[in-house]
Amino acid sequence: MKPAGVVRKVDQLGRIVLPKSLRKRYQMNEGDPVEILVSGDHIILERYRPRCVFCSNMEQVSEFKERHICSVCLSEMNEMKPKQRA
Structure with a gap:
């Protein structure tokens, strides 16, 4: 897993904002489903399929x-x- 070099804070509702550059690179648009995976100490986000x-x-x-x-x-x-x- 390669770090993106971006740090975001979690808000009061547990949300984070994915930077526009990452959303564009990985073709993620508003309303697209995202799967949350856990591997050891890592939380992984990926487009849902x-x-x-x-x-x-x-x-x-x-x-x-x-x-x-x-x-x-x-x-x-x-x-x-x-x-x-x-």
């Missing part, structure tokens, strides 16, 4: 009934359908 609820894959993910599922798991589920009906 939905993951499959079954395998955590982030490629070719679609939303179904407010859940995310990848095309691989969806195919596997479709293959199971005829077996369950018999």
Whole structure:
């Protein structure tokens, strides 16, 4: 992890402001979801990308009934359908 050389204070509500230069570099816009990850003593912010609820894959993910599922798991589920009906 490379330090950005920017120091910000946390306000009373626990917020910090990401500098415009960082938002621009990482293509983060107002309203974009951000995921907060913790690794040891580090807090990591990254743009949110939905993951499959079954395998955590982030490629070719679609939303179904407010859940995310990848095309691989969806195919596997479709293959199971005829077996369950018999």
